[in-house]
Amino acid sequence: MKKITLYSFLMLLVFFSCKEEEEKKAQLLTMGQLTISKEQPSPGDEIELIYNSKDEVEAFYAYMVDDKNYPLDIDFSEKDGEQKGSIKIPDSAVALAFIIKADDKFDDNNKKGYLLPLYTKDGKQIKGSNAATSYYALGNGSDYGIKMDEKVAFEAIKTDMTAHPELQSDWNNSYLQMAFRNNKEEGKKLIDAYATSMEKKNDVSEKEYTSMMQFYNMTGEQTKYDSIKNVALEKFPNGNTANYEMVELFQKETDLEKKADIFKNYADANSKLGNIGNYMAGTLTRTYYQQKDMDNFEKYVSMIDDKSSRASTYNNLAWPMAESGENLDQAAKMSKTSLDLITSLEKNPEDKPDYYTKRQYEKSLKSSYNMYADTYALILFKQGKVKEAITYQEKAQDPKAQDPAMNARYIEYLMADKQYAKAADKAENLIKLGNGNTKIKEAYKTAYLKEHPSAKDADQKLAAFDEEAYKKQVAEIKKTMLDEEAPTFTLKDTKGKDVSLEALKGKTVILDFWATWCGPCIASFPGMQEVVTKYKDDDKVVLLFVDTFERDKNREKMVVDFIKENDYDFHVVYDNEIEGSNNFEVAEKYDISGIPTKVIIGPDGRMKFKSVGYNGSNEKLVKEMDIMIDILKP
Missing domain, CATH: 1.20.5 (Single alpha-helices involved in coiled-coils or other helix-helix interfaces)
Structure with a gap:
């Protein structure tokens, strides 16, 4: 029993x-490769996360509060072929987005991302959570491969705003701006209704006045805009509207003393300068330096209360002197100060901006330090302090060594110090990685022969290094290959002719998105001219230079003059500005959030590669274009 x-x-x-x-x-709850310990998590919950990958991952999550989001790091650790971690959801959150980078590539979960609404303790979805995830996907998603149609996002937001009118005050700006972009007639009705409601209020806040100014600016109602601005200036003489008015006056003013007076008025009214004040202080700093007025230079540079901005100002002034070899003592003082400022921020990172996670901020500071150490090393080298230059250049070197110009300076300093064995070893590694250039190859050969005077195989070794680099580059580029729809378009070129993507099917088409104001775009153009020249007789390869994000009223003349003055043989087309929006037609279709961006479309008419930014080496750029074109050959 x-x-x-x-x-x-x-x-x-x-x-x-x-x-x-x-x-x-x-x-x-399982989404793609991510599993969450609770299907309907609530604010304040602690949840476990499992990501299905043996590879090391970088991850953060953004928690959303209305139309704003705040990123926080996720600490994953690998166990049994999985990455495991946990987070505590902030009490104010209404939704979450998990952003995970594995094998140096963002996991976009088939373009849907890892977006999660939150729930109340009794299992009801929190009001506005769908609006929050849709708005996040639309505004931030393209940075991580997430696709979100603007109309779909707007409908999700509209549904939440209609079901829960009490949310509208927090969503007002974003909602009404999207409504106007989605449907001007309906959006205008909503804006007018909002304006009427403001007229009935006795205690309109400055934030509400600012919203009205933004709406009237968007709808082109200048008289109403001016009227609201005057009321806001009168009611809030030391408010944000007054500050923006001051910066506009500052930008228009040509008399330096009057500019300084405007800045003084701003500084007297604001205990912290913020972005506007630091911009004005920085402008005065640079102008007085150019006029060799060192007393005023010192006065205004010391007033820049954001240490990152002050460090950047010092470095931007020191770098041209480092390149030219002029005023090196002054340059060294400025450059060392920029490094000391960044070091102080690294030791006390409590001033981290809201848009960074702790790790992102640390990485940003490290990147700035590397850049400024590169400047300081060049100054030391030109002062004849070669060993010190090497010390700082080694601090400047990125672990991935992706900047060939910086790499070349490092090898140059080693050669000057007669460290031939080390120079040859470092140069060999850089060339094999595909991060070398002509200078580094020449230095390798010289250093190798210094160590092996009777050697006859230097050229063969270089050829072998190049071959290894080429194979690595091909493998890396293939990893980034896409197979996505390439949205069609028809744009006017500089001669007024229509250029249609549809008509180019069967060819490899390279779209280079650029603007005349874009420094990295311009820096990449000598390399792109090489590509144009190389393939000008190949009728299977077409390059189109899409001028976008260009709003100058003399845009077409400016673009034509720029191309002519620089003697570029580019086929330029003009992207169309979307009426009532800050966006441009083709840039929006291709999710272009920054330039330069190159989109490579295969002969099948589908998007195969998307390359953002410029790595600083035209040799490397040409090689990458060659590889992509070669991969897409039928």
Whole structure:
């Protein structure tokens, strides 16, 4: 009898244990490679995360509060082929977005991302959570491969605003701006209704006045805009509207003393300068330096209260002197100060901006330090302090060594110090990585022959390094290959002719998105001219230079003059500005958030590659274009 009872008890334990395990599994939420320990998490919950990958990952999550979002790091650790971590959801959150980078590539979960609404403790979805995830996907998603149609996003936001009118005050700006972009007539009705509601209020805040100014600016109602601005200036003489008015006056003013007076008025009214004040202080700093007025230079540079901005100002002034070899003592002082400022921020990172996670901020500071150390090393080298230059250049070197110009300076300093063995070893590694250039190859050969005077195989070794680099580059580029729809378009070129993407099907088409004001675009153009020249007789390759984000009223003349003055043989087309929006037609279709961006479309008419930014090496750029074109050959 005792045996039967014990057996039954054990069976009950097994039964309840299995049932508990089943219930636990039922509560899990799996999206793509991410599993979350709770299907309907709530603000304040601690949740476990499992990401299915053996590779090391970088991850953060953004928690959303209305139309704003705040990123926080996720600490994952690998166990049994999975990455495991946990987070505590902030009490104010209404939704979450998990951003995960594995094998140096963002996991976009088939373009949907990892977006999660939150729930109340009784299982009801939090009001506005769909609006928050849609708005995040639309505004931030393209940075991480997430696709979100603007109309779909607007409908989600509209549904939440209609169902929960009490949310509208927090969403007002974003909602009404999107409504106007989505449908000007309906959007204008909503804006007018909002304006009427403001007229009935006795205690309109400056934020509400600012909203009205933004709306009237968007709808082109200048008289109403001016009227609201005057009221805001009168009611809030030391408010944001007054500050923006001051910066506009500052920008228009040509008399330097009057500019300084405007800045003084701003500084007297604001205990912290903020972005506007630091911009004005920085402008005065640079202008007085150019006029060699060092007393005023020192006065205004010391007033820049954001240490990152002050460090950047010092470095931007020191770099041209470093390149030219002029005023090196002054340059060294400025450059060392920029490094000291960044070091102080690294030691005390409590002033981290809201848009960074802690790790992102640390990485940003490290990147700035590397850049400024590169400047300081060049100054030291030109002062004849070669060993010190090497010390700082080694601090400047990025672990991935992706900047060939910076790499070349490092090898140059080693050669000057007659460290031939080290120079040859470092140069070999850089060339094999594909991060070398002509200077580094020449230095390798010289250093190798210094170490091996009777050697006859230097050229063969270089050829072998180049071959290894080429194979690595091909493999890396293939990893980035896409197979996505290439949205069609028809744009006017500089001669007024229509250029249609549809008509180019069967060819490899390279779209280079650029603008005349874009420094990195311009820096990449000598390399792109090489590509144009190389393929000018190949009727299977077409390059189109899409001028976008260009709003100058003399845009067409400016573009034509720029191309002519620089003697570029580019086929330029003009992207169309979307009426009532800050966006441009083709840039929006291709999710272009920054330039330069190159989109490579295969002969099948589908998008195959998307390359953002410029790596600083035209040699490397030409090689990458060659590889992409070669991969797409039928």
